[in-house]
Amino acid sequence: YDHLARxxxxxxxERPENVVDMFEELSRDIKRSQFSKKMDTLRDEPESSxxxxxxxxxxxxxxxxxxxxxxxxxxxxxxxxxPNVMELAFYFEQAGVGLSREETYxxxxxxxxxxxxQPLQKCRFWGKILGTQGNYIVAEVEYREGxxxxxxxxxxxxxxxxxxxxxxxxxxxxxxEDLDPLPKSNYKPPPVVPKEDNHTGVNKFTYFVCSEPGxxxxxxxxxxxxxxxxxxxxxxxxxxxxxxxxxxxxPFPGNEAAYLRAQIxxxxxxTHISPLGFYHFGEEEGxxxxxAVRxxxxxxxxxxxxxxxxxxxxxxxxxxxxxxxxxxxxxWVNLAQKKEDDFEEGxxxxxxxxxxxxxxxxxxxxLLTPVSEDAEINNTPPWTGRLSSDLIPQYAxxxxxxNLWPGAYAFATGKQFENIYLGWGHKYSAENYSPPAPAxxxxxxxxxxxxxxxxxxxxxxxxxxxxALEEQKAAMEEMEDMxxxxxxDD
Amino acid sequence: MDFRSLHFSLDLVAGSGLVLxxxxxxxxxxxxxxxxxxxKFTRVVFWGKILGIKADYYIAQGIGHDEMSDKKTLYSLNCxxxxxxxxxxxxMIDETSVIKGLFLGDPSHDYEHIEMSKDEEGHxxxxxxxxxxxxxxxxxxxxxSLIDKEAAVVPRGAYIxxxxxxxxxxxxxxxxxxxxxxxxxxxxxxxxxxHLKQKSLLEKADLDPSMDFMDSLENDIxxxxxxxxFEKGSSVLVLRSLLxxxxxxxHIPMTPxxxxxxxxxxxxxxxxxxxx
Numbered sequence: 208y209d210h211l212a213r214x215x216x217x218x219x220x221e222r223p224e225n226v227v228d229m230f231e232e233l234s235r236d237i238k239r240s241q242f243s244k245k246m247d248t249l250r251d252e253p254e255s256s257x258x259x260x261x262x263x264x265x266x267x268x269x270x271x272x273x274x275x276x277x278x279x280x281x282x283x284x285x286x287x288x289x290p291n292v293m294e295l296a297f298y299f300e301q302a303g304v305g306l307s308r309e310e311t312y313x314x315x316x317x318x319x320x321x322x323x324x325q326p327l328q329k330c331r332f333w334g335k336i337l338g339t340q341g342n343y344i345v346a347e348v349e350y351r352e353g354x355x356x357x358x359x360x361x362x363x364x365x366x367x368x369x370x371x372x373x374x375x376x377x378x379x380x381x382x383x384e385d386l387d388p389l390p391k392s393n394y395k396p397p398p399v400v401p402k403e404d405n406h407t408g409v410n411k412f413t414y415f416v417c418s419e420p421g422x423x424x425x426x427x428x429x430x431x432x433x434x435x436x437x438x439x440x441x442x443x444x445x446x447x448x449x450x451x452x453x454x455x456x457x458p459f460p461g462n463e464a465a466y467l468r469a470q471i472x473x474x475x476x477x478t479h480i481s482p483l484g485f486y487h488f489g490e491e492e493g494x495x496x497x498x499a500v501r502x503x504x505x506x507x508x509x510x511x512x513x514x515x516x517x518x519x520x521x522x523x524x525x526x527x528x529x530x531x532x533x534x535x536x537x538x539w540v541n542l543a544q545k546k547e548d549d550f551e552e553g554x555x556x557x558x559x560x561x562x563x564x565x566x567x568x569x570x571x572x573x574l575l576t577p578v579s580e581d582a583e584i585n586n587t588p589p590w591t592g593r594l595s596s597d598l599i600p601q602y603a604x605x606x607x608x609x610n611l612w613p614g615a616y617a618f619a620t621g622k623q624f625e626n627i628y629l630g631w632g633h634k635y636s637a638e639n640y641s642p643p644a645p646a647x648x649x650x651x652x653x654x655x656x657x658x659x660x661x662x663x664x665x666x667x668x669x670x671x672x673x674x675a676l677e678e679q680k681a682a683m684e685e686m687e688d689m690x691x692x693x694x695x696d697d
Numbered sequence: 698m699d700f701r702s703l704h705f706s707l708d709l710v711a712g713s714g715l716v717l718x719x720x721x722x723x724x725x726x727x728x729x730x731x732x733x734x735x736x737k738f739t740r741v742v743f744w745g746k747i748l749g750i751k752a753d754y755y756i757a758q759g760i761g762h763d764e765m766s767d768k769k770t771l772y773s774l775n776c777x778x779x780x781x782x783x784x785x786x787x788x789m790i791d792e793t794s795v796i797k798g799l800f801l802g803d804p805s806h807d808y809e810h811i812e813m814s815k816d817e818e819g820h821x822x823x824x825x826x827x828x829x830x831x832x833x834x835x836x837x838x839x840x841x842s843l844i845d846k847e848a849a850v851v852p853r854g855a856y857i858x859x860x861x862x863x864x865x866x867x868x869x870x871x872x873x874x875x876x877x878x879x880x881x882x883x884x885x886x887x888x889x890x891x892h893l894k895q896k897s898l899l900e901k902a903d904l905d906p907s908m909d910f911m912d913s914l915e916n917d918i919x920x921x922x923x924x925x926x927f928e929k930g931s932s933v934l935v936l937r938s939l940l941x942x943x944x945x946x947x948h949i950p951m952t953p954x955x956x957x958x959x960x961x962x963x964x965x966x967x968x969x970x971x972x973x
Binding site: 208301302303305306307308337338339340341342441442444588591595599608613630633635639640 | 712718937
């Protein structure tokens with residue numbers, strides 16, 4: 208009714224004659240005056256929108272690589288670690304999974320940029336993890352042998368810093384002991400599980416992330432088992448910025464980059480599957496030792512492809528990434544060894560004998576176990592297999608969808624297969640998440656008969672005890688008298 | 698999202714990772730046109746997809762004259778044959794809230810839930826076990842109505858309410874500006890308002906009763922349960938709900954294009970406060 212109010216206002220202000228005839232015109236005039244022009248001819252729009260900035264960055268992607276013209280092209284024709292992302296995206300699209308074609312193409316170009324800038328042996332589009340303020344596009348990468356980046360230097364630096372720290376503490380303690388011996392706590396923190404080496408187990412692949420294709424690729428740090436153990440206990444959304452601290456209970460040792468890497472490792476270990484027979488172990492080993500963990504496999508050149516109808520079942524798919532043990536590593540390490548020096552932890556010594564006092568080795572399902580052995584959660588099967596199309600089954604693609612990690616998919620057709628993850632990065636659990644309870648209180652002192660409280664004896668009990676003691680005393684004196692008499696006799 | 702603009706709208710929400718295969722898109726196009734004619738809807742909207750263990754449900758909604766109240770929900774397993782879902786009643790929602798786990802994919806599946814009810818007769822308290830059987834269809838209807846109530850999003854100004862109380866699309870809606878689109882306050886829940894009436898008179902005076910008749914997203918508890926992102930620079934604005942994982946709303950600023958779609962498991966994310 209605002210417009211009517213405005214028209215009446217104008218009429219009351221101006222009081223023209225013949226209002227009824229002019230009513231329509233008045234109304235139209237007021238409507239026109241309300242219309243605000245968007246064009247301001249005096250000024251151009253000074254803002255450069257974010258879209259413009261991003262488009263500039265992405266323009267670089269589309270430009271061809273500059274100086275190394277012909278040489279670069281020859282190398283690429285021979286062997287390129289870059290996968291055919293568009294072809295894989297087509298198959299995933301048949302299954303109803305994937306990103307829009309334009310976005311996939313931009314990711315393709317960004318991967319090409321990554322391949323050109325780093326010496327890589329293998330490169331794969333791992334997937335996309337969504338966050339609250341930004342998303343992560345993740346690429347899984349394997350370096351060529353011998354061309355690792357020097358991260359060792361950084362780690363040694365950290366160890367040295369810790370050693371210095373230790374010395375300072377010792378000096379302080381000595382000073383304090385001169386003054387007054389303070390009670391030393393008996394608390395020894397649980398030993399740190401050593402991290403796995405590069406190229407083995409959890410750290411087999413390196414991961415790069417970027418928030419939008421075209422932006423620089425950032426390498427994620429290597430994992431320590433502590434990260435995985437902590438990541439299993441918390442559930443947090445990613446924000447999209449790699450340096451946000453993770454505030455959680457129990458505290459997560461690291462920032463969002465480490466949490467992201469831990470989730471990526473868990474998802475890879477849980478959901479990377481391949482059709483049975485695609486990979487096989489390199490050489491048949493004669494005797495299998497109990498603790499020998501096979502961690503390498505090769506493509507099977509004799510693989511002929513499984514018909515799509517069979518690929519819908521759980522038994523035709525196998526995991527090709529090692530399972531992560533509760534310890535946080537893929538290969539179990541025995542920590543309960545007698546250490547003389549704190550710095551020598553059981554890195555090189557893996558005792559295969561299990562004494563009854565020592566913890567039992569953690570065993571996970573060996574590599575290349577079929578997916579049908581996965582545990583069910585809450586009566587739901589861990590994987591659902593389906594054909595991509597009901598109407599044209601001849602050319603359909605078999606799709607496996609994970610129920611445990613919603614967002615993880617795998618497809619296979621003929622000789623090709625691929626895994627991808629598109630989602631928020633969390634596991635599915637039927638029950639609500641509840642943070643783990645705090646640890647039990649430590650005992651300050653062992654409880655024994657000396658410290659245990661006992662009721663003071665009541666008066667009757669004391670008198671009874673006194674009477675008993677006196678009787679005993681009298682009996683003892685009699686005995687002594689008798690002995691004296693006997694001695695005197697002798 | 699309106700099925701006529703399904704093609705390009707799907708591209709815009711594909712950032713969440715779930716798209717429809719070309720086969721499904723083609724089937725939807727044909728079947729939704731037939732649906733519109735048969736049921737005599739004014740507008741047909743493809744609501745989304747609920748993923749189940751054995752099969753997925755495709756959900757469409759048909760809208761009559763009043764955008765907000767005159768909605769019918771239909772589901773299909775293969776995008777071709779559509780079945781009408783019963784409207785969700787309060788008892789249905791209460792009963793289905795106890796069921797945990799993913800949807801199965803079989804609409805006639807019965808969930809059994811054992812309820813203990815105590816009957817105190819005289820001095821004895823007798824416990825009776827009542828087995829309540831809930832069909833998956835009802836669970837589906839309840840889930841969809843909950844999602845609509847809590848997570849259906851429209852930009853401010855896209856719908857207007859006439860003095861009679863009917864809600865129509867605003868034909869002169871030109872889209873939010875880029876700066877407005879970045880604010881959560883310019884988006885509303887497309888449902889009957891709950892908090893609106895509790896606002897002070899001073900705040901209500903600033904509101905335009907034809908456009909501001911719904912609750913804004915700004916006041917949602919817990920704060921931060923919506924993820925607002927600009928994709929491709931600032932060309933497309935995508936709002937994702939963290940409470941209902943899988944609901945995506947898109948809007949292209951300065952154009953009247955907007956829509957929302959739900960592609961997910963149909964379960965509420967109760968762990969949200971821990972995850973923020």
